[in-house]
Amino acid sequence: MEKILVKLARYFENHWRIAVLDFKKGLWCVAPISSNIAYLKAQNLNGRHILMQPLHSSHYLLADDLTWPLVCRHHRYPQGRWKPGRMVVETSPHNFQVWIHSHTPLALQDKRYWLKILRSDPAADPANRFGRCPGFCNPKQKYRSQKGQYPLSKLIWIDWQTEAIIPAITPQDSSRSRIIPFPFTPVGGVCHQSTICRKQFDCGDESRTDFSYALALLRRGLSACHEINFTLFLAMIYCCHGERTDQKTI
Secondary structure, three states: OHHHHHHHHHHOOOOEEEEEEEOOOEEEEEOOOHHHHHHHHHHHHOOOEEEEEEOOHHHEEEEEEEOHHHHHHHHEOOOOOEOOOEEEEEEEOOEEEEEEEEOOOOOHHHHHHHHHHOOOOOOOOOOOOOEEOOOOEOOOHHHOOOOOOOOEOEEEEEOOOOOEOOOOOOHHHHHHOOOOEOOOOEOOOOOOOOOOEHHHHOOOOHHHHHHHHHHHHHHHOEOHHHHHHHHHHHHHHHHHHOOOOOOOOO
């Protein structure tokens, strides 16, 4: 555990903290030093979560609740080499958090933009965000084994020698995330919102998103005068996404 603390200190440039989370009593911070390891382990055994957070948070981005294919897709090169400034933690079996050390500071709106691109958990907002500390167990009840044991959070990869060059967000990038209402007027007796938009059905893939959106429109019903336009819309989906390539990520 001492070796892990040393690695984490290097990654966060010695400006970081560890926290203990109790869902009933709250959260309190502990100095990330070796003399506190026994205390942290005792708190962990009592069912409390051990978390970590950089103090210079604007230079760090945390993508949460990732599968291994997503980790490989966004944080490794095709040859298998890790991209710069990454730290990968397996927080539970087949579930990962990835930290990115940015060369330049990131505003909250920039973080939210990139986390959406990286398919991070949308509920994990980057404001004052803590990550799970490797070397301690994840005491969530859903991971409890029949023997009463919990999975250990593992440090998979850490790179404190390089930093990621994260592109600045342009107005064109921001405009892509705006909600554009669908022009058709739904009909039918079911209770739905008055309008829906494609963004609500984002699946992380253009084709899957379009088809999810199309199915939602079918469930809501379309007026007869738009049936031909809708057929053309489905044909456009097929033509546009047949050879679409993935958007480049950092």
